[in-house]
Amino acid sequence: MSMVRFNEQNEVISEESYRAILVGLEIGADISYSMEELDGLAEAAGATVLGRMIQSMEKPNTATMIGKGKVEELAQMAQAMEADLIIFNDELSGMQLRNLEEATGVRVIDRTILILDIFAARATSREGKLQVELAQLKYRLPRLTGFGRSLSRLGGGIGTRGPGEKKLETDRRHIERRMYDIREELRQLKSTRGTQRARRQKSSVPVVALVGYTNAGKSAIMNRILAMNGREEKNVFEEDMLFATLDVQQRGVDLQNGRRFVLIDTVGFVSKLPHSLIEAFKATLEEVVYADLLLHVVDASYENHDFHIAVTERVMKELGAGGKDKIMVFNKCDLPHEQIIMEPGTENIELSARTGQGMDQLLEAIEDKLFSGRIRARLLIPFSRGEIASYLCEEADVSVMDYRPEGTYFELSLKEADYQRFREYEII
Ligand SMILES: Nc1nc2c(ncn2[C@@H]2O[C@H](COP(=O)(O)OP(=O)(O)OP(=O)(O)O)[C@@H](O)[C@H]2O)c(=O)[nH]1
Ligand SMILES: [Mg+2]
Incomplete structure (x- = not known):
């Protein structure tokens, strides 16, 4: 290293x-x-x-x-x-x-x-x-x-x-000027990313983000899921070192029956992460804030993993993602570890990205969280009810959307309650 x-x-x-x-x-x-x-x-x-x-x-x-x-x-x-x-x-x-x-x-x-x-x-x-x-x-x-x-x-x-x-600036005026330029460039990059996100939201593919302490095995879990999906060629960098991942990476994952989600790999945390760094990374970590579900990955083989959990939770809170729906993922269970203390009221899964043990349960839990209680339907929403179409784009899992002469055609899966509300537009 x-x-x-x-x-x-x-x-x-x-x-x-x-x-x-x-x-x-x-x-x-x-x-x-x-x-x-x-x-x-x-x-x-x-x-x-x-x-x-x-x-x-x-x-x-x-x-x-x-x-x-x-x-x-x-x-x-x-x-x-x-x-x-x-x-x-x-x-x-x-x-x-x-x-x-x-x-x-x-x-x-x-x-x-x-x-x-x-x-x-x-x-x-x-x-x-x-x-x-x-x-x-x-x-x-x-x-x-x-x-x-x-x-x-x-x-x-x-x-x-x-x-x-490159050597860092040492002169106040140069530093201020450079900071201004960097902020400008970041703003432009951010707007490009915002557009990508808007496109994704439109198709309503749910987003799942891997978060956790550095070296917990987030990237390894992503790679394992990609392998299960037959997409090894899309593997991300995984290594036994602090901060192996610095850039947010995203990959599409297919589940059974045509369901899809986007998986996001993120930078790991450590205690006392400099505030200026959290500030600076807020833009990329925004993806986490907009995610539908978090997978909080913990290295269960590390004896003081409680400390890691606490630090991660604190940073998530600081990023404004504290109350998000999550699954606690206790990784590296192939290694010797102490009894894991499950978090009450939260889904907890023990697994090993290395051996693959527990990975099926993880995918099932993700599917359950994202799509449970949902009903698949085909709806034709008249153009006069544009607000319903936008609502569906936001809230339902849309697999097909098509503008037809009579209105907007959707193939989607949506919550039971929503299905009852919009049933009159269903076409069989
Ligand atoms: N024994 C064992 N090792 C694992 C397991 N999962 C990951 N590792 C190893 O742990 C190290 C860190 O894995 P990464 O996936 O890079 O960890 P990360 O959470 O992405 O780390 P950062 O990107 O630095 O935040 C690598 O050497 C992995 O091979 C596991 O289930 N068992
Ligand atoms: Mg990583």
């Missing part, structure tokens, strides 16, 4: 170039999971973690985040271990960054820069790249006065590169 990086001369720097110490501040709640995750993030960005330091405090120190004594200890630790990077688990202000670098003599970055850096290296689509760069610039803008070596152009390294290995 190492990542190739380049220095100013475009020479490849090996993973060994970053020898990192992790620092966490514990205010009340246990941060061991979050530190473990920081370790994974550091590794994903190409750093080797030499040691960790945790301080329990009532509230963070304004000047240096951790206490004065701890800063000295950190400086000694960095020197003894010959570390060249210190990574804080919490977001640092510009002043804190500079003070800490001055005191330790080592580059200091935080979790946010780290995550943004991984995203920058992984983004492939135009939209993904723009969103990440926007998030990076948003992070930089309020920290310009405290500019430490972390954010400067000098030296390069984690946090100085935008998507596509």
